[in-house]
Amino acid sequence: MNTMRTYNFSAGPAVLPVPVLEEVQRDLVSLPGIGMSVLEVSHRSKIFKEVLHHATDNMRALADIPENYKILFLQGGASLQFLMVPMNLLLVNKTADYIHTGAWAQKAIKEAKRVGKIHIAATTADDNFSRIPDMSELILTPEAAYVHITSNNTIEGTQWQSLPEISEVPLISDASSDIFSRPIDVTRHGLIYAGAQKNLGPAGVTVVIIREDLLARSLDSIPSMLNYKVHASSQSLYNTPPTFGIYVIGLTIKWLQSLGGLKVIASINKRKAEKLYAEIDRTDFYYGLATKSDRSLMNITFRLPNETLEQQFDKEATVAGLHGLKGHRSLGGIRASIYNAFPEAGIDTLVDFMQEFERKNG
Ligand code: PMP
Numbered sequence: 001m002n003t004m005r006t007y008n009f010s011a012g013p014a015v016l017p018v019p020v021l022e023e024v025q026r027d028l029v030s031l032p033g034i035g036m037s038v039l040e041v042s043h044r045s046k047i048f049k050e051v052l053h054h055a056t057d058n059m060r061a062l063a064d065i066p067e068n069y070k071i072l073f074l075q076g077g078a079s080l081q082f083l084m085v086p087m088n089l090l091l092v093n094k095t096a097d098y099i100h101t102g103a104w105a106q107k108a109i110k111e112a113k114r115v116g117k118i119h120i121a122a123t124t125a126d127d128n129f130s131r132i133p134d135m136s137e138l139i140l141t142p143e144a145a146y147v148h149i150t151s152n153n154t155i156e157g158t159q160w161q162s163l164p165e166i167s168e169v170p171l172i173s174d175a176s177s178d179i180f181s182r183p184i185d186v187t188r189h190g191l192i193y194a195g196a197q198k199n200l201g202p203a204g205v206t207v208v209i210i211r212e213d214l215l216a217r218s219l220d221s222i223p224s225m226l227n228y229k230v231h232a233s234s235q236s237l238y239n240t241p242p243t244f245g246i247y248v249i250g251l252t253i254k255w256l257q258s259l260g261g262l263k264v265i266a267s268i269n270k271r272k273a274e275k276l277y278a279e280i281d282r283t284d285f286y287y288g289l290a291t292k293s294d295r296s297l298m299n300i301t302f303r304l305p306n307e308t309l310e311q312q313f314d315k316e317a318t319v320a321g322l323h324g325l326k327g328h329r330s331l332g333g334i335r336a337s338i339y340n341a342f343p344e345a346g347i348d349t350l351v352d353f354m355q356e357f358e359r360k361n362g
Helices: 018-027 046-062 077-089 103-115 212-217 228-233 243-259 262-282 307-319 344-361
Strands: 069-074 095-100 117-123 146-150 171-174 191-195 206-211 299-303 334-337
Touching: 018 243, 046 069, 046 243, 069 077, 069 212, 069 228, 069 243, 077 103, 077 146, 077 171, 077 191, 077 206, 077 212, 077 228, 095 103, 103 117, 103 146, 103 171, 206 212, 206 228, 212 228, 243 262, 262 299, 262 344, 307 334, 307 344
Parallel strands: 095 117, 095 146, 146 171, 171 191
Antiparallel strands: 069 206, 191 206, 299 334
């Protein structure tokens, strides 16, 4: 069996750290000293509760998450959070502000509209979502229920470089594609959510970090599985949680800690992304889709002179061991997703490939 790894630029599910995969593999049949697989133990067992507590405590330490924030492990993906956020936090007679920066923000807005009154505080639709709005463009509702942003726009390749200034209104951030890729000031958020399958672990778990006082907004009439208060009061054990995913998240957090934490991973991510952007900017053959000051360090989007060349690029890259570079179907072009676990050597290989491709086709 050939188990050699290729360079995986997939937007998600995405590359995981090799030491994490190796630990999963080593301990899959039996957790050390336990005699059972993590896939087999009861979610009510002491063993699993330890797994859960380790993942929670280490995440709290890694990202400086204060004690007045609950960490929840839920299901239904970030897409279910598009609905749970307004269901729980959008009080009757209030308005929620959404900053519309791309396709995933659009989906969040669509679900929120089913629940209550939404105001689009800013949109960059006129610029094809190639940028993040300026603070001066935001028209915020005084005393809004919350303000929702998408901290990294996975499809378009833009990222908020700093959080918007929004006074006392709770900030809600969809951090699915950049969670723990850099330090995050949790205290400036009311709630942060992220599907795990890009920067944290396998698909099937969603992390929600919620400020405790906001739990009071969850009405008892909200169905239990959609109710933050229910999940928070049962420490994510209201029903059977995605046990394996939580285990892998715990290992990924430990791996991040072993590297030196979020400041260290942020500087590695910056270096990786800058190498690729430098190559895009070096020549007119490639051009980046995102405004330079708003460029994502996680999803790097660019185009070639025409679609035929883009298809050829993706095809030849795959043969060369560079997988998943095709841009999102809604946008076309090329997208290199280079999350925390993506190795720097893969960036160097891609840059070499780009230079060779241009030499042959430019
Ligand atoms: N938000 C963002 C920013 C995403 O990138 C994605 C997935 N690509 C989602 C939400 C949806 O996540 P899920 O598939 O977990 O529902």
